[in-house]
Every structure is written in structure tokens, then in C-alpha cells.
Amino acid sequence: MIEEKFDAIVIGAGMSGNAAAYTMASQGLKVLQLERGEYPGSKNVQGAIMYANMLEKIIPDFRDDAPLERHLVEQRLWVMDDTSHTGIQYRSDDFNEAKPNRYTIIRAQFDKWFSRKVREAGGTVLCETTVTELVRDAKDKVVGVRTDRAGGAIFADVVVLAEGVSGLLGTRAGLREMPKPQTLALAVKEMHFLPEEVIEQRFGLKGDEGCVIEAVGTTSRGMAGLGFLYTNKESISLGIGCLVSDLAVMMESPYVLLDALKNHPSIRPLIAGSEVKEYAAHLIPEGGYKAIPQLFGDGWVVVGDAAQLNNAVHREGSNLAMTSGRIAAEAIVKVKSRNGPMTKRNLALYKAMLDKSFVVKDLRKYKDMPALLHTNSCNFFTTYPRLMSQAAQNFMRVDGTPKIEKEKATTAAFIKARSRWGLVSDAVRLAFAWR
Amino acid sequence: MTIPLTKSRVEDKLFQNRYLVDPGRPHIKVRPHERPSANLLALTHVCPAKCYELNDKGQVEITPDGCMECGTCRILCETSGEIEWNYPRGGFGVLFKFG
Numbered sequence: 342m343i344e345e346k347f348d349a350i351v352i353g354a355g356m357s358g359n360a361a362a363y364t365m366a367s368q369g370l371k372v373l374q375l376e377r378g379e380y381p382g383s384k385n386v387q388g389a390i391m392y393a394n395m396l397e398k399i400i401p402d403f404r405d406d407a408p409l410e411r412h413l414v415e416q417r418l419w420v421m422d423d424t425s426h427t428g429i430q431y432r433s434d435d436f437n438e439a440k441p442n443r444y445t446i447i448r449a450q451f452d453k454w455f456s457r458k459v460r461e462a463g464g465t466v467l468c469e470t471t472v473t474e475l476v477r478d479a480k481d482k483v484v485g486v487r488t489d490r491a492g493g494a495i496f497a498d499v500v501v502l503a504e505g506v507s508g509l510l511g512t513r514a515g516l517r518e519m520p521k522p523q524t525l526a527l528a529v530k531e532m533h534f535l536p537e538e539v540i541e542q543r544f545g546l547k548g549d550e551g552c553v554i555e556a557v558g559t560t561s562r563g564m565a566g567l568g569f570l571y572t573n574k575e576s577i578s579l580g581i582g583c584l585v586s587d588l589a590v591m592m593e594s595p596y597v598l599l600d601a602l603k604n605h606p607s608i609r610p611l612i613a614g615s616e617v618k619e620y621a622a623h624l625i626p627e628g629g630y631k632a633i634p635q636l637f638g639d640g641w642v643v644v645g646d647a648a649q650l651n652n653a654v655h656r657e658g659s660n661l662a663m664t665s666g667r668i669a670a671e672a673i674v675k676v677k678s679r680n681g682p683m684t685k686r687n688l689a690l691y692k693a694m695l696d697k698s699f700v701v702k703d704l705r706k707y708k709d710m711p712a713l714l715h716t717n718s719c720n721f722f723t724t725y726p727r728l729m730s731q732a733a734q735n736f737m738r739v740d741g742t743p744k745i746e747k748e749k750a751t752t753a754a755f756i757k758a759r760s761r762w763g764l765v766s767d768a769v770r771l772a773f774a775w776r
Numbered sequence: 777m778t779i780p781l782t783k784s785r786v787e788d789k790l791f792q793n794r795y796l797v798d799p800g801r802p803h804i805k806v807r808p809h810e811r812p813s814a815n816l817l818a819l820t821h822v823c824p825a826k827c828y829e830l831n832d833k834g835q836v837e838i839t840p841d842g843c844m845e846c847g848t849c850r851i852l853c854e855t856s857g858e859i860e861w862n863y864p865r866g867g868f869g870v871l872f873k874f875g
Contacts (some may be wrong), residue, residue, distance in 0.1 A: 509847075
């Protein structure tokens with residue numbers, strides 16, 4: 342039983358919760374962090390790519406001891422049909438820099454490290470503790486939490502909800518609506534283990550260099566979806582995600598999509614001979630700017646996936662989570678330093694600060710993208726990938742057909758599939774959504 | 777491209793995972809029903825751990841032992857009241873080694 346009162350309680354030990362707890366604890370606040378898993382990370386799932394800049398702003402010397410897998414030197418963006426892939430790739434030796442920009446990580450290990458930093462900064466971390474409800478006073482201000490441990494409520498000036506994407510506590514308490522099936526993707530992932538040197542040979546890597554592949558196409562069977570392959574030190578994270586609403590309507594099974602991806606002729610040789618050691622599933626917020634809920638109230642703030650802060654276009658999530666956790670913590674520290682109460686009015690500072698950051702600016706830029714991709718999923722995820730594959734093959738195959746006829750055939754195929762008006766309209770809408 | 781998949785293969789995947797099952801305290805319950813709604817029925821396919829299955833009477837049943845706590849079923853069926861979803865007690869449920 343915990344009798345003392347805390348400055349802040351953080352619910353959840355993922356990226357946003359750890360960022361918030363660390364930032365507040367290192368500023369001298371009395372912080373209690375509650376995590377339902379056996380250890381921090383045991384309930385957390387991510388691809389995973391970690392962006393250095395956002396972590397540097399929290400722990401500048403993280404490279405000294407954080408468990409990092411590989412720094413990325415190459416990114417491949419693939420458009421796949423059933424037998425092929427086309428696309429673009431970018432590889433640069435510039436990414437072999439003293440302080441690399443992007444790393445692959447393994448979340449269960451990374452989160453343990455991050456949590457150790459929270460404890461070193463003076464935060465109290467309590468694992469194997471599920472928060473069952475928020476405690477509110479007569480004026481409806483959140484004043485603490487109740488857990489499944491023996492003992493009564495635990496009190497704090499402010500509660501940071503870093504409870505993850507489906508956000509049971511906040512939605513049940515009526516602080517925000519439950520996210521909708523059309524604004525969430527369900528991703529499944531396997532961890533394929535291979536010897537380090539095999540990974541390096543297959544992807545042309547040396548030392549800690551890493552490569553990622555992200556793929557759209559017929560692998561998502563007409564649904565809005567994305568396949569991904571990330572190289573870790575001695576393993577490959579391979580997965581695929583699709584919109585929950587699409588999966589439900591199509592009655593598709595994510596593990597069937599994953600097995601099809603594994604057997605795709607472009608992927609199969611990359612994972613050949615691997616030993617699978619884990620299968621994981623997780624929801625990803627895809628609603629973008631328009632899905633961001635109320636972020637603060639009397640005695641509470643919400644951060645990370647629970648606040649639906651995820652940039653689906655750039656596949657950035659954990660950096661938005663970390664940044665929102667840090668900014669919420671900085672806002673709380675600021676209110677505290679003025680001896681202000683943790684009221685809705687004072688905590689509005691968090692949103693004001695977040696609005697000025699890349700988090701909200703990026704999401705606002707792409708505010709129309711989710712609706713575009715989700716309502717035209719069949720065109721963007723099946724029709725165009727097939728057309729692109731045909732066009733590429735037509736261009737490359739030498740069979741005596743005059744080039745002018747080949748070009749005409751490719752143009753005709755695009756017009757037949759989408760009509761002139763359809764092509765122009767898709768291009769215009771895409772351009773506007775990107776703008 | 778379609779790879780036929782049997783139940784045993786999903787179980788093979790789940791077999792790799794670590795779980796601490798809380799005996800007698802399932803964290804998800806399906807409300808008794810005559811006929812499942814479209815969303816509840818979809819869970820027999822969409823659930824990544826294949827926790828949901830149809831019984832002989834055409835009703836959906838759940839065995840949440842292999843649940844990875846993704847929350848997909850909660851998103852699809854909690855609002856309608858067809859399922860009740862709570863976090864497992866602290867320390868129980870799936871324990872990801874890698875995540």
C-alpha cells in the first residue's frame with residue numbers, strides 16, 4: 342500500500358510514458374510509474390525504428406549504453422504485385438556518421454533500458470501493476486488511480502495517461518472516445534533469427550549498418566496496408582499491417598497475410614533458413630490529425646499512442662510518442678514551478694507546446710491523407726501496384742515489340758484500369774493531401 | 777498467392793510466445809448471444825491469435841489464452857456490448873521477449 346502522494350503518476354512504460362517519467366523525475370518531481378507487464382517492454386510491440394534526434398532531446402548520451410541494433414544506411418520502398426516488386430531505394434554512406442540518425446531496436450530490450458534511466462533519475466517504477474480506474478474528486482478532477490494491487494487509491498497532482506493505443510482507462514473514464522476501426526491498423530510481426538553475417542551478406546551491410554524495406558501492394562489484398570522488413574543485429578523483423586475496418590469487412594486473417602508475404606518471391610530468399618522466435622500483434626493509430634482527441638483536462642494529460650499521435654505516411658510513431666511524453670512532462674514541470682494547480686486551464690500549456698512541435702505540424706500537413714488512402718484502398722494498394730509492375734516489365738522485357746507500341750500499351754493499361762479522369766483525379770487528390 | 781492456413785499453424789506461431797495465464801480469470805468475455813453480429817463474426821478471422829471460434833450452434837466463443845492483447849476485438853465489439861475487455865491482472869497475459 343502506497344500512502345504517500347506523488348507529484349505525478351505515469352500510467353504505462355512505453356516510449357511516451359518513459360519519456361514523461363524520465364523528464365519529470367530528472368527535474369526533481371516525485372514520480373510513480375505503473376506498468377502492468379512483468380517488466381517494462383513486456384507488453385510493447387513496435388517494428389521497430391527509433392529516431393535519434395527525439396531521444397537525444399531527452400537523453401543526449403543515449404548511444405553510450407542504449408541497446409541499439411543497427412543504424413540505417415538504406416531504405417527500400419517497394420510496390421509489390423504477386424510475383425514482383427518495383428520501387429525506389431536510397432542508400433548513402435552519409436548515414437555512416439558519428440551520431441547516426443535512425444536505428445533499429447528491439448522494444449523489450451530498449452524499454453528495459455529506458456526504464457532503468459527513469460529509476461536512475463529518481464522515478465519509482467512499479468511493474469506487474471494494472472491500473473483499474475482513475476480516481477476523481479467531487480469536482481471531477483483526476484486525483485489518482487486505483488490498481489489491482491492490495492491497498493487503496495494512490496494519489497498525485499497529475500496523471501499522465503501513456504496507456505497505449507486502445508487506451509482503456511481514458512476511454513472508459515470518458516476522457517476521449519474509443520478509436521474507430523477505420524483509424525487503426527492491426528499489424529502482425531515475426532522475429533526471424535539469422536546469423537549476423539548472413540544478414541550482412543543478404544543486404545550488403547557491414548558492421549552495424551542496417552536496411553529497411555517497406556512495401557505496399559497486392560500483399561494487402563486490396564486493403565489499406567503496409568508490409569515491412571527491418572534488419573536487426575541477429576534478426577529480421579518481418580510484418581504486415583492493415584486497417585482494422587478493412588480486415589473486418591474482408592474477413593481476412595492477418596497471419597494469412599503475413600504467411601503470404603513471407604512466401605513472396607521477393608521476400609522469401611531474404612529470410613530463408615531463419616528461426617522464428619516470436620509472433621506479435623499490435624494496433625497502430627492511423628487516423629492522423631483528425632483523430633487526435635482532447636489531450637488534457639483537470640488533473641490529466643494523454644500522450645503517445647493513447648493520443649493517437651502517429652504519422653502513418655512517414656511511419657513514425659515512437660518519436661512522436663517520446664516527444665509528446667517529454668513535452669507533457671515539461672509543461673507539468675513548468676506549471677509546478679509556478680506553484681500552479683494541475684487544472685485543465687494550466688495543463689493547456691501541454692497542447693500549446695505540442696502544437697508548436699513537429700508532432701502536430703507533421704500530422705496537420707497530412708490531415709487529409711488517411712481518408713484518401715483509406716477510401717480508395719483498392720486503387721492505391723492493388724490497381725496501381727499491378728499497373729506499375731506491368732509497366733516496368735513491359736519496359737524491361739526485350740521481345741521485338743517496337744518501343745512505341747510498348748509505350749502505347751502501358752498508357753492504355755493505365756487508362757483502361759482507372760480512366761483518364763480517374764488518373765487525373767487520383768493524382769490531384771494525392772497532391773492536395775500531400776501538400 | 778493464397779497460402780492455405782490451418783489452425784495448427786497459428787498455434788505454431790503462438791507456441792513461440794511466452795504467456796502467464798491467469799487460470800479461471802479470462803480477461804475477455806463474449807456476451808451470450810443467439811446470432812453474432814458481423815463484427816463479432818469477423819473476429820473469428822481477424823483476431824491475430826485466433827482466439828475467437830464458431831461453435832456448432834453458430835455462436836462465437838473465446839479462449840483468450842493465446843491473446844496478444846492487441847485490442848482489435850475491443851475496438852470492433854466493445855461499444856456494442858458483445859464483448860467485455862479488461863487488461864489481465866498485473867504480470868499476467870502475454871510477455872513479449874522482443875516485442
